Amino acid sequence: MYTNKTLKAINLIEYIELVFTDYTLRTITLGTAILGAVTGMLGSFAVLRKQSLLGDAISHAALPGIAIAFLITGAKDSNTLLIGALISGLIGTFWIRGIVTKTHLKSDTALGLILSLFFGFGMLLLTFIQKQPNANQAGLDKYLFGQAATLVESDVWLMAIVTGVCFIVMLTFWKEFKILLFDADYAQTLGFNTKFIDILITTFIVLAIVLGLQTVGVVLMSAMLLAPAAAARQWTNSLSVMVLLAALFGAFSGVFGTAISASQDNLSTGPVIVLVAGVFVVFSFIFSPSRGLLFKQIRFIKNRRDLELHKTLAFMHHIAETHEDISHPHSIKLLNNFQGYTRSTLQKLVDKDYVQLDGNMWSLTKTGFDAAANLYTKQSTEDE
């Protein structure tokens, strides 16, 4: 919610200049970019481990931690509150795991339970704090919906340091992370301490979520974790590329989101960042070359056309077989009752030199006859 009036209606170049010169804007842009990068990076692991909604649960579960940290210390120092959030997020995570492994309740129930119960408890504490007479409690509710505008340089430094640590740990344990991700049992038989690696990844995911609470808030934090990773997944099948892409998407969502919300009045940064990340996801879903919906549809149509072509050719072959001379002309009317036949497929067959047209009559050529005869014995690649 960057309401500096001077920013209204400025052009792009001026904006970019401002990013480098204006303290607040620079801090917010850097902060959201770093946040996007680290959540994208760690989100890849969450998405691939099928723990997408864990982020949602953790971010809600962090709320009572913030309130309790404030109740104990009475300080609004964001680092203290974040430690509280981290502890309560971790308790939530391990309770979820306890419910799933020890009882017959399924993971969705466990997630929903912890999410709503912790959040409700956090709200109880927050309203309780607000009724306290002495406390300077104003501003605690920024953790609910996030306020990027309240970021200061020390927050950005904290984010940068945590991101750096995450990055180093990720590089050190890359092999272990990867193997645990795709085949946990195999990792265990190889003698890796899977429990330790698992806790390591989970702790970092919780850490990234907690870092983002101040910027985008409890409710929208899960999208920061998921969206860049889900978008990156569409473009590659390699883990390292996916992590890199997710970090990039996340960082760009942060930068663009901040820019859009800064250039307009009354636009909170968090929701805009989430929507920008959403645009990345939709774009990736549609336009990714190998998995995208658009190219899938195109391939589908192309396959159907090829099939029609093959069907027409096979039908012609079937007719031509009954004649001694394979190039004996037949009436086009013969084809009218046949499903795979259209004018364009016929024209295509002529283009391929499989068929000759003569007025209302068609005849198979030698190449056409051979191609049709081989159609079902060996897949000819020329027709595709």
Next chain:
Amino acid sequence: MSSAQLEIQLIASLVAIACAIPGTFLVLRKMAMISDAISHSILPGIVVGFFITQDLNSPLLILLAALTGIITVVLVEYIQKTGLVKEDTAIGLVFPAMFSIGVILIAKNANDVHLDVDAVLLGELAFAPFDRLLIAGTDVGPKSLWVVGTILLITITLLILFFKELKISTFDKGLAASLGFSPAIIHYGLMSVSSITTVGAFDAVGAILVVALMIAPAAAAYLLTTDLKKMLALAIGFGIFSAIFGYWVAHWLDASIAGSITTVLGLVFLLVYLFAPSKGIIAVMYREKQQRTEVSLLTFLLHLKNHDEIEERHVNHLNEHINWQKVRAKTVLDLANKNNMIHIEDNIVSLTKKGDEFTSKAIDYIITNEDAQIEDMKDDFFLFRG
């Protein structure tokens, strides 16, 4: 107790019942997180509805918002069907986007809308009695009481009418389809009821408490029973208890009623989670410990059966050979002794006739995996209870 207090408790209890019914089915159908998604994504629907009607309790707004909830479900299912991402990712992508749209809509029209995101998420039950419904000038009670009451009535009617269909399609989709009830209709029916309940209740208790009231009572009930009717009854009971008890906690702490009801729900769940007779965590851990001891016992008996040599059967040797700690070895020896399966003479252990038979039976069971072999042992041993 003033009449306002009574009304608040009445509204909270009605919301608890209205949530517990669809919640039970959501938990059983492994769709609990859908309720979270719906509770967030109704926000744009509420905002648009509020632009049109200017009244948070208008039926049109409730329908519009419920429609947004159903759109969310459809969107999630569409994304799942494309196979581009795993199903839970689809939920996680859709509802923050919808919620963001809602927040932005509110922020952009802040001057025209007297609507607060906090209010939508958290609700304020304390103010519910002040918004009265007037029919022809007479005060007939708080508006939310009527809204929630109507929704509850619809939910109960639908539950009674379609109980059999709901039950079958929840536990066996294939059977339901082959019997001629469309699982899709039941599915979307349930989704619609959940949406409408969420929307109807958000004004009173907030969207997050709706999620808690849907999932927590049902989850606690599920740990106590496997009978659908009992589960429904228990869930409703937990819901009402938490609503009323939570209200008094809030009254005493002077804090948010929704937050305090949720906290009580959390405590109820925690108690059940710890102490439920057969599925609680303590019962499960006790059972696991018993099973471990019994597996050890079986290993021990097999060892005795295989070895006739004196040195293999010496008490001290067992400690070293099977690599058990002292305590564990003693537990196993005691258990075996108590069941008359072994007798110990000069620290040399040997199988009794009963122990020998037991071991043969257990081996038979392990080899054939037929329940009949161990039918009479099930009463005494956790290990064989399956």
